Amino acid sequence: MFISISNAFADGPSAWFNFNYTDTKQYEDGSRTESSNSFLQNYYFRLEKPVTPLISYQLYLRSTINDSSTKDEIGNKTKNYLRAIEPALDIYLQNPMYRFDLGTRYLEQWNSATLSNEHRRTTEYYYSRFNILPKNFPSVSLQADYQKDYDHVSPSIVDSTNIKYSGSTWYDYTYKAAKLAYNLTYTRDEIKTPVSTTTKTINDSFNASYNLNFNPSYLKNNFSITAGLQGNYVKNKNQVFAPSGTEIDTKRYAQEGLYAMGTDSQPSADTLNSASGLIDKNYINPASVSSGTINIGMNGSKNQNIGIHLISSIDAVNKIIIYVNKDVRSETNLNGTLTDIEVYRSDSNMIGSWTKVDILPVEADIDRVQLNDIFMYKIKFVNPVKALYFKVVTLNTASISDVLVTEIEAVGTEIVPVTGKITDTITYISNGISLGTVIKPVRTVTLSLNYFLNRTDQEPESFFKAMSGAFENLFSKPETETDKKLRINVNRSYGGHIAWQMFRPLVTTLRYQKSESFDNKKESDIMSDTYGINFSYSPLSTLNTNLSFIRTISHTFGEKQSMNDLYLLTIGSKLHRDVNMITDIGYTQTKTYALEDTLSPSTSTVSEDLTTKVKYIRGTLDARLTSKISTNLSYGFSRTTGTESLDLMDGSFILTYRPGRFFSISGTLKVTDSDGDTSSSEGIMIDWLFLPAVRVNASYQHNFVEENSKIAHTVNSYLIWYITKFLEFQVNYSYAYDKEDVKKETYNIGGTLTCRFW
Numbered sequence: 001m002f003i004s005i006s007n008a009f010a011d012g013p014s015a016w017f018n019f020n021y022t023d024t025k026q027y028e029d030g031s032r033t034e035s036s037n038s039f040l041q042n043y044y045f046r047l048e049k050p051v052t053p054l055i056s057y058q059l060y061l062r063s064t065i066n067d068s069s070t071k072d073e074i075g076n077k078t079k080n081y082l083r084a085i086e087p088a089l090d091i092y093l094q095n096p097m098y099r100f101d102l103g104t105r106y107l108e109q110w111n112s113a114t115l116s117n118e119h120r121r122t123t124e125y126y127y128s129r130f131n132i133l134p135k136n137f138p139s140v141s142l143q144a145d146y147q148k149d150y151d152h153v154s155p156s157i158v159d160s161t162n163i164k165y166s167g168s169t170w171y172d173y174t175y176k177a178a179k180l181a182y183n184l185t186y187t188r189d190e191i192k193t194p195v196s197t198t199t200k201t202i203n204d205s206f207n208a209s210y211n212l213n214f215n216p217s218y219l220k221n222n223f224s225i226t227a228g229l230q231g232n233y234v235k236n237k238n239q240v241f242a243p244s245g246t247e248i249d250t251k252r253y254a255q256e257g258l259y260a261m262g263t264d265s266q267p268s269a270d271t272l273n274s275a276s277g278l279i280d281k282n283y284i285n286p287a288s289v290s291s292g293t294i295n296i297g298m299n300g301s302k303n304q305n306i307g308i309h310l311i312s313s314i315d316a317v318n319k320i321i322i323y324v325n326k327d328v329r330s331e332t333n334l335n336g337t338l339t340d341i342e343v344y345r346s347d348s349n350m351i352g353s354w355t356k357v358d359i360l361p362v363e364a365d366i367d368r369v370q371l372n373d374i375f376m377y378k379i380k381f382v383n384p385v386k387a388l389y390f391k392v393v394t395l396n397t398a399s400i401s402d403v404l405v406t407e408i409e410a411v412g413t414e415i416v417p418v419t420g421k422i423t424d425t426i427t428y429i430s431n432g433i434s435l436g437t438v439i440k441p442v443r444t445v446t447l448s449l450n451y452f453l454n455r456t457d458q459e460p461e462s463f464f465k466a467m468s469g470a471f472e473n474l475f476s477k478p479e480t481e482t483d484k485k486l487r488i489n490v491n492r493s494y495g496g497h498i499a500w501q502m503f504r505p506l507v508t509t510l511r512y513q514k515s516e517s518f519d520n521k522k523e524s525d526i527m528s529d530t531y532g533i534n535f536s537y538s539p540l541s542t543l544n545t546n547l548s549f550i551r552t553i554s555h556t557f558g559e560k561q562s563m564n565d566l567y568l569l570t571i572g573s574k575l576h577r578d579v580n581m582i583t584d585i586g587y588t589q590t591k592t593y594a595l596e597d598t599l600s601p602s603t604s605t606v607s608e609d610l611t612t613k614v615k616y617i618r619g620t621l622d623a624r625l626t627s628k629i630s631t632n633l634s635y636g637f638s639r640t641t642g643t644e645s646l647d648l649m650d651g652s653f654i655l656t657y658r659p660g661r662f663f664s665i666s667g668t669l670k671v672t673d674s675d676g677d678t679s680s681s682e683g684i685m686i687d688w689l690f691l692p693a694v695r696v697n698a699s700y701q702h703n704f705v706e707e708n709s710k711i712a713h714t715v716n717s718y719l720i721w722y723i724t725k726f727l728e729f730q731v732n733y734s735y736a737y738d739k740e741d742v743k744k745e746t747y748n749i750g751g752t753l754t755c756r757f758w
Contacts, residue, residue: 014758016044022732022750029743031073038068058090058103067113083110101129117152124148138171161192177216183209198248200241208233226436233463234311234428242416252317252410253426254279258307258349258391259289264648265614265640267303268344268393270351278408279308283323283374286404296324296334296394297403307391308408312426312458313347313487316384316412320392322377323407326400328364333399334377335364340396343379345387347524348491348517352554352561354391358382384412388456388489429457431470449496458487478520488520495530509534528554542574564590578624588614612642630656649673662689677707693722713737727755 023037046060066082090103105125112119125147132140144165151158168185189203209232217224234255242248257278260269277287286293296304306322320343334340338361344354360380367374379392390410397403414422435451455473457466469478469488478488495513502508511532518525532550550566568586575581592610616638624630635651649672656666668683683701690696698717704710715735722728729751736746 012049012758013045013047014756015046016042016754016756016758018042018752018754020750020752022748024746024748026747027743027745033073034070036068036070038066041065054093054095056092058088058092060088062086062088081111081113083112083115084108097132097134099129099131099133101127103127120152121158122148122150122152138169140167140169142167156195159193159195162190164189177214179211179213179215181211183207197246198240198242200239202239204237206233206235222440224438226434228432228434230430230432230434231467232428232430234426236311236426236428238424240414240416240422240424241420242422244416244418244420246416248414248416248422249319249411250315250414250422250424252315252412253311254308254408254410255311255428256309257287257408258305258309258389259294260305260307261291261301262303262305262393264303265638265646267305267395268342268354268391269305270354271349272305272307272389272391278306278405281407283407284325285406286325287406294405295402296405297398297401299401300397300403302394302397304394305391306394306405306408307349307389308410309349309389310387310410311428313386313388314426314458314485315424316386317390317410318381318384318413319411320379320390321407321409321411322379322392322405323409324375324377325404325406326402327366327373327375328377328398328400328403329366331364331399331403333396334362334394335398336361337396338362340394341377341379342393342395343381344391344393345385346389346391347387347489347519348526349389350491350515350517350526351528351552352556353517353524353526357385357390427459429460429463429466431455431467433470433474444501446499447496448498451494452492454491456489458489459485461486477518480522481520482522486520489524490516490518492516505537505539507536509536525557526554528552544572546570560593562590562592564588576623579621580623581619581621583617583619585617586615610643612640614638614640628657628659630658645675647673647675663687677705679703679705679707695720695722708740710738710740712739726757727753729753 018041020040021038024035025032026034041064043063044060045062046058048056048058050056062085064082064084067079068081069077069079071077084107086105086107088103088105090101093100103126105123107123107125109121109123110116110119111121126145128142128144130142142165145162146164147162149158149160150156164187166185166187168183170181170183172179172181174180185205185207187203187205187207189201189205191201193199193201210230212229214227215225236253238250238253240248240250257275258272259275259278260272262269273290275287275289277289280287294304294306295301308320310317328335338359341359341362343357343359345357346353346355358381360382363378363380365376365378367376392408416422432452432454434453437449439447441447451474453470453474455466455470455478457469460466472478473490473492478490493513493515495511497509497511499507499509509532511530511534513530515528515530516526530550530552532548534549535547536545537547538544546569548566548568548570550568552562552564552566554561554563566586566588568584571581571583571585573581590612592612594609616636618636619634621633622631623633632654633652636649638646638648640646640648650670652668652670654666654668656664658664665684665686667685668681670682671678671680681701681703683699685697685699687697688695696717696719699715701712701714703712703714713736715733717734718730718732720728720730730753732748732750732752734746734748736744738744
């Protein structure tokens with residue numbers, strides 16, 4: 001619940017306390033179906049004091065009291081209690097070259113109003129950190145953690161011990177245009193759970209990475225070269241102890257999390273980007289990606305692609321788990337769906353490489369064994385699947401708001417042998433080679449060439465053979481070895497572009513890029529060629545236009561799979577000093593060719609050629625009409641023809657009035673028409689600091705969906721009173737109305753009092 005080692009306050013004593021009360025009532029067709037209330041109290045006291053210029057300590061005490069109750073429609077009342085107290089001590093020893101931290105936490109929790117052993121749970125936590133950061137020499141970091149969770153009943157329900165330690169060293173060296181960097185890390189994580197089916201888990205992991213780059217430039221930067229060599233060596237040994245014959249779930253080890261945003265016309269993204277927050281083993285806090293958090297709730301977005309890149313594809317996966325920040329067992333859109341969530345697999349994360357996986361109905365679940373409740377969606381496969389990449393695509397949002405993704409995991413099933421132990425050892429080597437050059441023969445012409453190769457070896461024969469194989473595959477494919485455990489995956493991309501400034505307003509760019517992905521098992525062989533020409537014309541300082549034509553041709557095992565043509569005109573203009581407009585006019589045509597499964601001739605199937613055409617126009621207009629009034633207008637129209645036809649129109653308008661820094665009011669209007677099915681939303685928000693110490697914020701939103709005659713009204717408001725510099729009081733009120741088949745209403749009122757002393 002607490003267990004934190006952050007240092008958030010200034011030196012000296014400090015204190016903080018917070019009281020929060022909420023009351024919620026829900027109605028259906030005028031009859032009360034549920035009511036709940038909670039009273040939460042938080043107390044915090046902290047003392048940090050230096051002993052010497054090098055040594056300091058921190059002592060704190062935190063406590064939480066939470067009383068809540070819920071009453072259902074027939075009057076049954078359920079009460080929940082939480083009492084928690086956590087003392088902690090941290091000792092710091094530091095100077096510019098090294099730092100040593102040592103600390104402990106002791107957390108006691110009771111899930112009852114009385115402090116009885118029957119509902120008591122204890123967590124002991126100890127940690128140490130030692131870092132050496134010398135100048136111009138390799139850095140070293142050593143860490144050790146010990147955590148024990150247990151209850152006080154007989155027989156025990158909770159009893160786990162986690163011992164983890166790690167050591168790492170890293171170094172960056174730069175000399176002129178050359179840069180060398182390396183990182184070595186070893187981690188051992190041992191978890192003992194004698195009261196669970198899995199009694200013990202031991203994981204040993206060694207990770208070594210290197211990076212060598214050379215980036216010189218000559219002739220006054222008119223000729224530059226880029227050359228890089230990157231590598232990663234991972235050896236992971238996982239031991240699971242359980243009774244013989246037991247079927248247990250085992251996590252497949254991830255190399256990186258992945259994320260991308262799809263569109264209504266193409267929900268499944270071709271390529272996903274790295275998102276490390278999705279595999280950081282933090283199941284509580286929302287993961288962050290380049291666009292912010294991943295909100296799959298009602299007020300979030302659909303067509304989100306949440307993925308995972310595994311270290312190895314040797315072991316099969318039969319389940320993907322998406323962890324979220326709130327209980328989703330009662331939501332009705334994604335929970336139980338077979339159609340609003342899709343799963344895809346790939347061995348290369350490239351366009352044309354994704355294959356859909358058949359799934360069972362999605363299950364929403366909760367894990368109460370952890371220190372905090374963990375919420376999740378479990379997506380089980382009809383049959384186990386082997387692949388390096390998996391992604392989950394959300395074709396709809398959840399039926400409740402603010403469902404934020406925290407983590408993704410891939411899971412497989414193992415049967416424990418007679419030895420009572422499953423040992424899984426994975427060796428993984430990745431080598432990357434990048435080459436590039438930029439040449440400017442004359443002032444108006446720029447020529448750029450690039451080459452990139454990444455080869456991964458699962459269960460390699462040796463590190464040096466894997467590295468030499470990467471150089472061999474610069475212009476060749478690995479030998480087919482279907483009878484060996486060694487699995488090789490190669491991604492290769494090369495191409496170039498030339499830009500010619502014919503005269504000052506016009507720049508013409510020609511591009512070509514070839515991408516390939518293949519393995520040594522004859523299970524994957526994908527190739528794509530992309531040709532492009534772009535005209536950038538800026539006749540005025542207030543007008544910029546871009547006209548592009550891009551053709552992409554994809555092949556699978558030498559057979560043409562698809563051809564995509566894109567024509568796009570983008571116009572950016574400054575109509576007035578404070579009025580900017582961007583317009584996109586585009587046309588895409590995708591032809592998917594009939595493919596025969598050459599890997600399994602006996603079961604080959606031939607489909608017919610399919611052609612999909614999309615015409616669209618999209619635009620945005622930002623205008624600051626006066627110093628106090630600003631607007632934003634966006635619109636879009638698209639027509640899709642082919643196997644399925646779709647006409648989609650949407651538009652939104654935002655008007656904001658801000659007479660000063662103490663008051664603002666904004667209104668929004670959004671309308672969407674999908675093949676005649678119209679949905680609309682209108683809203684208004686007011687924010688007013690009408691007194692130096694009092695702020696009021698209120699918002700209203702109305703939604704209407706014509707397809708199912710759904711109407712929704714939402715009101716949210718709060719008032720904050722800054723009583724003193726150290727004391728503030730906040731009142732919240734919200735109302736939600738939803739009518740489809742039945743009328744649902746939810747009322748919520750709450751208040752918070754916060755006091756700080758430091």
